[in-house]
Amino acid sequence: MDKKEFRVLIKYCFLKGKNTVEAKTWLDAEFSDTAPRKSTIKDWYAKFRRDEMSTEDGERSGCPKEVAADDNI
Secondary structure, eight states: OHHHHHHHHHHHHHTTOOOOOHHHHHHHHHHHTTTHHHHHHHHHHHHHHHTOOOSSOOOOOOOOOOOOOOOOO
């Protein structure tokens, strides 16, 4: 299962009123090998509490994906 799908499941737990421990326990029971870490679940819960309900990756600062080099120009 990929990150986006886990984010949706974490959001589902949040909307159902589960706390982070309950969400982690449920995800571990269902997806024992690939479940996200507790810190990941806490981070997403914090975003959802701030009404940031999107499960998409946000903009990041830093280097762009495409780098201009002599070969590319």
